[in-house]
Amino acid sequence: MSKKPIGLFDSGVGGTSIFRAIHSLLPFENTIYLADSKNAPYGEKSKVDIIALSKKNTELLLDFGCKLIVVACNTATTNAIKTLREKFTLPFIGIEPAIKPAALKTNSGTIGILATKGTLSSELFNSTFHQHASHLKVIEQVGEGIVELIENGQIYSKEMEELLKSYMQPMISANIDYLVLGCTHYPYIIPMLRKLLPENVTIIDSGEAVARQTKNVLIQHDLLRTEENLNPKNEFYTNGKVSVLSEILNGDYPVTFKNF
């Protein structure tokens, strides 16, 4: 059973940032990644649609024989993970914006959150927000357009630069000292954000926390692959452009087109 793969899915190529964190902590695990780029962005869709797409991705990963599924998408987690856990019996790991660590560490008392509309308007996000950050000044910003540019392979573009400038300016004026990235696509824009933000602003994402949680849950269910295997299989499928997923993976892994 432990030889079976960990499944990951995202609305597109962004969840590969989660794959990287998991692969670096658990290098012997076999993995299967689904990039549902055809349906990106999830962040602009209704909860009902996000649940339907998440179920479809889960069913496909189950057909591949996955032992555990990582919902490598904040929007799918905050809108659909409850339903997935009710409907399917295998363990799920989700990802949410890291509000708690930012709220605990801020000195200025003002933090920024960049996430999709679907995440910021979800019940799960709002309950986490009230639990940890209601005493703080929080600048929420919908990252409209960012996912689309990344999905088009336009990370280092003029359009991206202009968009990020307009999103960061109000946060800089409000004196944030933490910026929480609430979308798995966004770690890929950290180099551009770093150029725009003052040095004292710490950028946090949830990748490493998700990897640690994945390890804990695998151990709890006796599913961790412990034997040394120099050739774990890491498979990548996309229903969008193979070149975009391949480029984001630095060409390190072959990508297969799959119509799902």
Ligand code: DGL
């Ligand atoms: N990577 C997804 C997330 O973490 C992007 C959402 C979208 O497709 O809008 O939220």
